[in-house]
Amino acid sequence: MKVTALRAHPVSVKLPATFWVGNASFDTASIVVVEVKTDEGLTGLATLHGRSMKTVVAMVHELQALVVGMDPMAHEAIWAKVFAITTAHPDPTKGPRSPLFHADNRAALMTALAGIDIGVWDIKGKALGLPIWRLLGAERHVLPAYVTGGYYRSDRPNGGMRDEILSYMEQGYTAVKIKVGASTLENDIERIAEVRDTLGPDGAMMLDGNGGYSLAEAERAIDAFAEYKPAWFEEPLHWYDSYRALGKLAVRTHIPIASGESEMHAWACRDLVDLGGVRVMQFDATRSAGVTEWLRVAAYCHLQGVAMSTHHEPHIQGHLAAAAPNGLNVETFPDAERDPIFAGLYEDRAQLEKGQLILNDKPGFGFSIDWDFVAKHAA
Numbered sequence: 135m136k137v138t139a140l141r142a143h144p145v146s147v148k149l150p151a152t153f154w155v156g157n158a159s160f161d162t163a164s165i166v167v168v169e170v171k172t173d174e175g176l177t178g179l180a181t182l183h184g185r186s187m188k189t190v191v192a193m194v195h196e197l198q199a200l201v202v203g204m205d206p207m208a209h210e211a212i213w214a215k216v217f218a219i220t221t222a223h224p225d226p227t228k229g230p231r232s233p234l235f236h237a238d239n240r241a242a243l244m245t246a247l248a249g250i251d252i253g254v255w256d257i258k259g260k261a262l263g264l265p266i267w268r269l270l271g272a273e274r275h276v277l278p279a280y281v282t283g284g285y286y287r288s289d290r291p292n293g294g295m296r297d298e299i300l301s302y303m304e305q306g307y308t309a310v311k312i313k314v315g316a317s318t319l320e321n322d323i324e325r326i327a328e329v330r331d332t333l334g335p336d337g338a339m340m341l342d343g344n345g346g347y348s349l350a351e352a353e354r355a356i357d358a359f360a361e362y363k364p365a366w367f368e369e370p371l372h373w374y375d376s377y378r379a380l381g382k383l384a385v386r387t388h389i390p391i392a393s394g395e396s397e398m399h400a401w402a403c404r405d406l407v408d409l410g411g412v413r414v415m416q417f418d419a420t421r422s423a424g425v426t427e428w429l430r431v432a433a434y435c436h437l438q439g440v441a442m443s444t445h446h447e448p449h450i451q452g453h454l455a456a457a458a459p460n461g462l463n464v465e466t467f468p469d470a471e472r473d474p475i476f477a478g479l480y481e482d483r484a485q486l487e488k489g490q491l492i493l494n495d496k497p498g499f500g501f502s503i504d505w506d507f508v509a510k511h512a513a
């Protein structure tokens with residue numbers, strides 16, 4: 135079997151409000167759908183939670199020059215060939231390289247690599263007639279899921295999350311993550327208290343700072359938040375000092391530190407574990423480097439006693455968490471206002487039920503795309 139073509143389709147849907155987190159705001163949901171086509175009629179699919187969609191799409195198409203003709207079962211070889219671009223010297227004897235392949239576009243290249251790698255794994259499952267969770271050796275296909283909500287919203291500037299949290303509990307969720315760090319500490323304490331009161335003492339509440347704090351601010355915040363018993367404190371620190379300073383925060387508190395969704399590769403995840411004291415790793419295979427790299431991260435984390443929790447795209451990454459010995463849970467976005475793409479893009483996919491992700495038995499990642507939705511929301 136050989137890869138014959140790569141296709142990328144950007145999709146964007148306008149949200150009903152502006153959503154804030156610690157370091158950013160957004161008013162659209164976006165995704166890139168990648169197809170890896172083969173000469174045997176199998177097509178591998180990926181959905182990418184990436185940024186710079188335009189560059190990612192161009193990069194996927196540009197990478198056809200490297201990947202077309204390769205055996206899609208050879209995921210390590212494909213991964214290595216694409217990754218090698220990030221360190222290759224220009225070779226004047228071979229003509230000019232793609233103008234896209236330069237250091238400024240490194241993140242987009244790693245996202246494109248994620249799309250190719252996930253597509254290749256999807257093909258592998260389809261060729262063998264196995265869902266990826268089984269291909270990776272899992273026995274379980276039902277995983278604990280938590281919901282990410284509790285954003286700062288333009289239509290709800292002062293919190294008021296009780297109804298939102300109750301709606302998740304009515305769907306069977308017992309674990310909810312909310313955003314912190316984009317407001318005053320006093321306001322965040324009120325928001326957290328409201329969520330803890332709504333969830334009750336047994337519900338799990340996670341806090342996500344999205345890089346909103348300095349070390350000193352994070353120390354004050356974690357001390358103030360501790361009495362509400364957060365299950366973890368995620369990505370608290372500003373981007374520029376998020377390894378060593380995180381380690382200082384980690385030794386100061388008994389609250390587990392989570393991080394990894396912003397990292398591009400396994401070496402950075404190693405540093406989060408070794409220097410940052412991270413206890414919950416959230417490396418995102420759909421944002422950077424794909425399944426192949428996620429498995430490397432999971433193996434390292436397993437050796438260090440660190441759990442794997444997924445970030446976005448549970449229909450893909452749920453398979454990985456199901457099989458990993460240290461797979462903890464999956465992040466989900468059941469609120470169609472926040473994630474209209476998860477609600478509308480798929481003809482078929484893993485389902486959310488009673489606070490759990492249920493993976494199906496279909497080969498590959500077990501999802502198919504509603505191409506009318508892609509056409510309607512083409513970005």
Ligand SMILES: [Mg+2]
Nearest residue numbers: 342368369395
């Ligand atoms: Mg996060």
